[in-house]
Every structure is written in structure tokens, then in C-alpha cells.
Amino acid sequence: MSxxxxxxxxxxxxxxxxxxxxxxxKSLSEEENRKVFGKCNNPNGHGHNYKVTVTVRGQIDPIxxxxxxxxxxxxxxxxxxxxxxxxxxxxxxVPYFSExxxxxxxxxxxxxxxxxxxxxxx
Numbered sequence: 020m021s022x023x024x025x026x027x028x029x030x031x032x033x034x035x036x037x038x039x040x041x042x043x044x045k046s047l048s049e050e051e052n053r054k055v056f057g058k059c060n061n062p063n064g065h066g067h068n069y070k071v072t073v074t075v076r077g078q079i080d081p082i083x084x085x086x087x088x089x090x091x092x093x094x095x096x097x098x099x100x101x102x103x104x105x106x107x108x109x110x111x112x113v114p115y116f117s118e119x120x121x122x123x124x125x126x127x128x129x130x131x132x133x134x135x136x137x138x139x140x141x
Contacts, residue, residue, distance in 0.1 A: 036105035099133030
């Protein structure tokens with residue numbers, strides 16, 4: 020293997036989506052929810068614009084010159100991020116959040132898990 024064939028690179032792609040949610044835990048009382056989440060516990064919810072950057076790292080293929088086909092990465096991100104989350108009420112439209120508080124941390128976990136799904140990668 021020549022040194023050129025073992026070169027590593029990173030490829031990143033970003034998307035932005037809009038969604039609304041209410042930070043509210045079924046494990047807490049109404050008063051505790053207001054104390055923990057403040058104005059983000061508004062019964063009518065509130066919205067955000069989220070930016071997600073996905074980075075893949077790997078060896079540059081000596082034939083294609085790519086780590087990954089950018090079109091494939093775009094399709095994976097469309098399936099794992101945009102389709103399930105964009106312009107949605109996270110708590111009402113995304114089954115995952117019916118039992119999980121829709122914090123930014125849990126949105127990141129949802130996206131990570133979605134990108135790991137074999138059906139997306141095929």
C-alpha cells in the first residue's frame with residue numbers, strides 16, 4: 020500500500036431544520052416542570068432552528084478519491100434528520116419523544132441513533 024492510499028480525511032455536511040417542542044417531564048409535577056424548565060415549559064411549546072453537522076472520517080478511496088459519496092451522506096441526513104424532524108412538533112409528531120423529554124441532548128441522541136440505522140445506510 021502506498022502512502023497516498025492510506026491518507027485519511029474528514030467530510031462534513033450541515034443541515035438546518037425547524038421544530039417546536041415543550042420541555043416537560045412526566046416524572047415531575049407541574050410545579051417541578053416549571054422550576055426545572057422555566058419558560059421552555061410553556062404549555063403551548065416554543066420553536067427552534069437547529070443546525071446539525073455530520074462529519075465522517077475515513078481513508079480516501081484511491082479509485083473514487085472520496086471518503087464517502089457526498090450524495091449518499093445527503094440522503095442519509097435527509098432520512099435521519101430532515102424527514103422525521105423538520106417542521107414537526109417533536110413531542111406530538113415524533114414517537115420517540117412521547118416518552119423522552121425533547122431536550123437538545125435527546126434530539127442529538129435521536130439523530131445519532133437514526134444515522135446508525137442499517138436501513139438508512141443501504
